[in-house]
Amino acid sequence: MENTLPAVNGLPELRPMYMSDLPTVVKIIDYYDDDDAEAAEADFHNNGMEDHFVLELDGKVIGVTGYRTVPATDRTCWLSWTYLANTHRGKGLGKFMTQELIEKVKHIQGRKIFVKVSDYDDPKEGKIYAAALAMYQSLEFIEEVRSVDFYDEGEDQMILGLNLSDDASFADDEQKVAEEKPIIRFNGMHEIAETEGAYTFRWEVRNKKKLFGKRNFTVEDLQIGLKAVKNDGGRKIFLTFPSNLPLIHTPLQAAGFKYVGQLTDYYEKGVHEFHFSHDLRNI
Ligand SMILES: CC(C)(COP(=O)(O)OP(=O)(O)OC[C@H]1O[C@@H](n2cnc3c(N)ncnc32)[C@H](O)[C@@H]1OP(=O)(O)O)[C@@H](O)C(=O)NCCC(=O)NCCS
Numbered sequence: 001m002e003n004t005l006p007a008v009n010g011l012p013e014l015r016p017m018y019m020s021d022l023p024t025v026v027k028i029i030d031y032y033d034d035d036d037a038e039a040a041e042a043d044f045h046n047n048g049m050e051d052h053f054v055l056e057l058d059g060k061v062i063g064v065t066g067y068r069t070v071p072a073t074d075r076t077c078w079l080s081w082t083y084l085a086n087t088h089r090g091k092g093l094g095k096f097m098t099q100e101l102i103e104k105v106k107h108i109q110g111r112k113i114f115v116k117v118s119d120y121d122d123p124k125e126g127k128i129y130a131a132a133l134a135m136y137q138s139l140e141f142i143e144e145v146r147s148v149d150f151y152d153e154g155e156d157q158m159i160l161g162l163n164l165s166d167d168a169s170f171a172d173d174e175q176k177v178a179e180e181k182p183i184i185r186f187n188g189m190h191e192i193a194e195t196e197g198a199y200t201f202r203w204e205v206r207n208k209k210k211l212f213g214k215r216n217f218t219v220e221d222l223q224i225g226l227k228a229v230k231n232d233g234g235r236k237i238f239l240t241f242p243s244n245l246p247l248i249h250t251p252l253q254a255a256g257f258k259y260v261g262q263l264t265d266y267y268e269k270g271v272h273e274f275h276f277s278h279d280l281r282n283i
Contacts, residue, residue: 004099006092010058014100017052017064025054025064029083032128039194040081052080053104055097062088065101067113074268075111082115082132094135102139102164111165112265115141119156136160145261145275147238152196161263177270179246182206183216189229197235201225216247222255230280237280243272252276256283 006012017025022044030037044052052066066080079101084094105113115136122128141160150157183206192198203217229237241248243262257276266273 004092004096006096008057008088008091008093012055012057012062012093012096014053014055014065014097017049017054017066019049021054021061021064022049024061025081025083028062028064028085029081031086032083035194036081043081051104053097053101055084055093057088057093063093063097065097067101067105067110069110073266075109076266077105077110077113079113079115089131094131095138098135098139102162106164109165111269112161112163114144114159114161114263114266117158117160118151119158120151121154133158136162144263147260147275147277149236149279150192150195150198150238153235159263163265177244177268179244181247182245184241184245184248186217186221186225189225189232191232191234192238197233199229199232199234199237201237201239203241217251219251219254222251222257226255226278226280226283230283234280237278239276239278240273241276242267243274 022041025044026037026041029040047068049066051068052064054061055063055065063082063084065082067077068080070076070078079098082094082098082101084097102113117129117133117136119133120128137160139162141162143158144161145159147157147159149155184203185206186201186203188202189199190202192200226237237257238260239252239257255278257278260275260277262272262274264272
């Protein structure tokens, strides 16, 4: 897609973000959501600002964007904090900034990029992420998974994906990916950041089978987890697994988990990320 110049005087420039930009960036985000500003600040402190950029216009920082690569995947990335100062919105600057970022991801041979968007409907301001959604769609991102009531009751999460390499889209049956049957065990649960009452289970793969060793998780293991989350005040549980693990489906289904959708080619070509959810209000 051709990058169109925004309708502004001066030449906007995307440059790497430095620690000295942090206060301005936090202020830009804080205009929209103080929780997001706090979370972004903590993220920059904890995970650094590598692969993050600020948009400058006339020597002033007016926007931020960036990406983070996903370890253990084949060149998959997530779009990171992407915000434009309110006074500069609606002139094509957000799209320009995000297009420039996508070019940077292509430059490092990124294969696919995903972004999470909320459909929050503010009682006063309406759908505050409508501009973001419209921008991603105009950049040809496509909705792949919608998790109903993810952030809170009545607030869904949409995950949109964009293929960056020419060979990223192909028919499933063209790709033969070996199924794997490792031992998967749950090893904890937690409320998902930025949500009210949405939980997930942490899990690990144990490849070595001992004679009296651990078995794969069962429906009983899941039921214990469901109860623990419910007792903790949780509303819903969201789980994700790679698509090439056939042993997970029977216990998940038996415990009442529903398949929500997949992030296509998330791990590598032909290995998707399957999303499941369980509504605890039904038990
Ligand atoms: C999202 C954001 C970066 C977009 O930047 P922007 O400069 O306002 O948007 P642009 O002018 O570049 O417009 C990009 C596209 O979105 C469309 N768009 C912009 N605002 C819109 C709105 N309020 N409603 C519907 N469509 C809108 C434009 O028409 C344009 O589409 P086109 O390319 O098909 O013409 C900016 O609005 C912002 O910072 N929003 C608040 C923070 C936010 O939601 N961040 C994302 C969190 S996931």
